[in-house]
Amino acid sequence: MYMMEKVRIIVGLGSCGIAAGGKKVYERFKQEIDSRGLDVILEETGCRGMCYHEVLVDVVSPYGRGPYGHVTPEMVKEIVDTHVLDGYVVPEFLVPLEDRMSLYKQQRIVLRNCGEISPESIDEYISNNGYQALEKALKQMSPEEVIDEITRSGLRGRGGAGFPTGVKWGFASKSLGNEKYFICNADEGDPGAFMDRSILESDPHSVIEGMLIGSYAIGANHGYIYVRAEYPLAIQRLKIAIQQAKDRGFIGEHITGSDFGFELEIKEGAGAFVCGEETALISSIEGNRGMPRLRPPFPAICGLYGKPTNINNVETLANIPWIIMEGAKAYASFGTEKSKGTKVFALAGKIRRGGLVEVAMGMSLRDVIFDVGDGIAGGHEFKAVQLGGPSGGCIPASLLDTPVDYESINQTGAIMGSGGMVVMDETICMVDIARFFLNFTQNESCGKCTFCRIGTRRMLEILERIVAGNGDQNDIELLEELAQSIGKTSLCGLGQTAPNPVLTTLKYFRDEYESHIRDRRCLAKACKELISFAIIDEQCKGCGLCIKVCPAEAVTGEKKKLHVIDADKCVRCGQCVAKCKLGAIARVDRY
Amino acid sequence: MCTCIEKQQKLGLILSEYQNKSGGLIPVLQKAQGLYGYLSEDIMFKVADGLGVKPSVVYGVATFYTQFRFSPVGEHIIRACHGTACHVSGAENITRIMADKLGVEPGKTTADMKFTLDRVACLGCCSLAPVVMVDSDVYGRLDEARVEEILGNY
Incomplete structure (x- = not known):
């Protein structure tokens, strides 16, 4: 007898899905199913990467499959009525075809399970070949063979620096000592990057499996996952995953009957960006202030509690099971000569399809942004893309054909970084962006190195006076001098790369600095001190919306008559511009 | 006691x-x-x-570490995200309006001890920018008009 498969309703409940109201949608489905006594399966999954369509609901039935986007509780009844009961998809709620097709432009290795399986079910992970790579490594491969496989795959550290993972493991494996540690760095701190959060929330077992394989390879029996405290959902799902892995014998003694044993703990970070640097991270796990120390000795020789320690980033580790299963050759078939495999990017800012994408290395920035990401939102123009967060830089339109690989991105002055890609349009001021990042690094400098501690503060002060229209002629030169000194005299990556946002914007958008200083003009009309707002007479119909929204009572005028803005009262918040439907309020130069 | x-x-x-x-x-x-x-x-x-x-x-x-506080906090903690994506999407204004409505500067707690307003570096919900988190509830794609509505939930 033909058994009809049950209908499955899968609600995306990563942080983005929850933020968009996913839990309410899930609850409404539950109510509908319970009250009607329906025999369907309701599940949750993690992030599918299409954050711009959250809340996403996938209904899988024998009649058809519909990923529905922007689902609200009000839409639930119709989806149940039409799709679940009558067997027709609801076309007007579906994610548009071209957005679904954009998934095919990606190459999903790291994100292979994200949005496909329930992150809280080890069974679903196992049924998608989970923990098979671990079994293969333990039963068929020696630790040296594992290291060799990873080395040949060409995998490089995805945390930002791009050091070859296999070589790193080789160092730790050769290091003497019977006690070694394996740490997963999940202290994703770059503003604008959220790949690691999504991986941990959507597929925590792949990271745990990667750690287990790595620990077997280097001979570590104790591991830590150092997670940002700002990621409560990731921590919660990791805890569940670790417990499940323990119950199934993947963590503990004699894993899958071998001699290999491993214990794993979560360490919650306490909020310090510098702890993403490996020696600072180690110091933080030890319970101290998270300050970096001089290397060498490298952690592979002398790390946590003075023992040999290997540290890898979340995305790096999520690659490992796939490489062990499919082989180094398959992995190396993606990418460029020096940058193999794929890279996950977090697309954000002024882009239409904001979310997570995974593409083969070597794709051009243009293709990532305009093809996979579908270009700029709101009819604006592309101005720059920021890569690498506070350590990276802004890449202008003229360099959009740069392929995404470590070396090519470095040549632009930015860095690959962990994968944050913030897209900016013509309304964004590049001097302000430089100020924004300097403010960040200045706050996060641990204070150990003088040039980083004081130099970043001086740079910030200069940038603050430039955006306020009080810049001095020599300021650009002074910025360049400080940038050089800070880069040269800082101990860790934070200080060495802190000037990058300033250096790249100076390189590609120098005219913006100059016009701020020389003419007291912000070309993007973004810097508050340098602009004012004016009503365009021909456009204003006197509707009064701007009067209502103005917090400073700066707009006056009678109904249906031309309104006027009092520049002295105006606090330049821009709310009137956002509110005006007629485009009747313009940002104009103040000086 | x-x-x-x-x-x-x-x-x-x-x-x-x-x-x-x-x-x-x-x-x-x-x-x-x-x-x-x-x-x-x-x-x-x-x-x-x-x-x-x-x-x-x-x-x-x-x-x-920024997580630790040395003075009492309000009943609800508001974390206004100031990551890159939120910054370019108008986080500064959102925080400003929130501060005006609550009558406190970021980093401070209201006199009735109901809300503590904090600026944070990045909450990692960049594609929903600008984002504000109240306790463990995340609010994304904010505009000025929604600020009051959100505060009214608590």
């Missing part, structure tokens, strides 16, 4: 759990803050005593 004694007992339990563990200071401070909402001088002395480390070490570690 009884809650006070209860809390002290709980702190005692936390301290004995971590007494002989290496790397225990940060988890102890996190749990102590979870218990009291902030770290008073008195609590930091107790932690130092309980773990057998110098008070200066406790203070040094606590002040290094």
Whole structure:
């Protein structure tokens, strides 16, 4: 007898899905199913990467499959009525075809399970070949063979620096000592990057499996996952995953009957960006202030509690099971000569399809942004893309054909970084962006190195006076001098790369600095001190919306008559511009 | 009063759990803050005593990390995200309006102890920018108009 498969309703409940109201949608489905006594399966999954369509609901039935986007509780009844009961998809709620097709432009290795399986079910992970790579490594491969496989795959550290993972493991494996540690760095701190959060929330077992394989390879029996405290959902799902892995014998003694044993703990970070640097991270796990120390000795020789320690980033580790299963050759078939495999990017800012994408290395920035990401939102123009967060830089339109690989991105002055890609349009001021990042690094400098501690503060002060229209002629030169000194005299990556946002914007958008200083003009009309707002007479119909929204009572005028803005009262918040439907309020130069 | 004694007992339990563990200071401070909402001088002395480390070490570690607070917090904590994506999507204005509506500057708590307003570096929900988190609820794609509505939920 033909058994009809049950209908499955899968609600995306990563942080983005929850933020968009996913839990309410899930609850409404539950109510509908319970009250009607329906025999369907309701599940949750993690992030599918299409954050711009959250809340996403996938209904899988024998009649058809519909990923529905922007689902609200009000839409639930119709989806149940039409799709679940009558067997027709609801076309007007579906994610548009071209957005679904954009998934095919990606190459999903790291994100292979994200949005496909329930992150809280080890069974679903196992049924998608989970923990098979671990079994293969333990039963068929020696630790040296594992290291060799990873080395040949060409995998490089995805945390930002791009050091070859296999070589790193080789160092730790050769290091003497019977006690070694394996740490997963999940202290994703770059503003604008959220790949690691999504991986941990959507597929925590792949990271745990990667750690287990790595620990077997280097001979570590104790591991830590150092997670940002700002990621409560990731921590919660990791805890569940670790417990499940323990119950199934993947963590503990004699894993899958071998001699290999491993214990794993979560360490919650306490909020310090510098702890993403490996020696600072180690110091933080030890319970101290998270300050970096001089290397060498490298952690592979002398790390946590003075023992040999290997540290890898979340995305790096999520690659490992796939490489062990499919082989180094398959992995190396993606990418460029020096940058193999794929890279996950977090697309954000002024882009239409904001979310997570995974593409083969070597794709051009243009293709990532305009093809996979579908270009700029709101009819604006592309101005720059920021890569690498506070350590990276802004890449202008003229360099959009740069392929995404470590070396090519470095040549632009930015860095690959962990994968944050913030897209900016013509309304964004590049001097302000430089100020924004300097403010960040200045706050996060641990204070150990003088040039980083004081130099970043001086740079910030200069940038603050430039955006306020009080810049001095020599300021650009002074910025360049400080940038050089800070880069040269800082101990860790934070200080060495802190000037990058300033250096790249100076390189590609120098005219913006100059016009701020020389003419007291912000070309993007973004810097508050340098602009004012004016009503365009021909456009204003006197509707009064701007009067209502103005917090400073700066707009006056009678109904249906031309309104006027009092520049002295105006606090330049821009709310009137956002509110005006007629485009009747313009940002104009103040000086 | 009884809650006070209860809390002290709980702190005692936390301290004995971590007494002989290496790397225990940060988890102890996190749990102590979870218990009291902030770290008073008195609590930091107790932690130092309980773990057998110098008070200066406790203070040094606590002040290094942004998670730790040294004054009482409001009933609800608002975390206004100022990551890159939120910054380019108008986070500054959202925070400004929130501060005006609540009548406190970022980093401070309202007089009725209902809200603490914080600026944070990045909440990692960049594709929903600008984002504000109240306790554990995340609000994305904010505009000025929604600020009042959100505050009204609490």
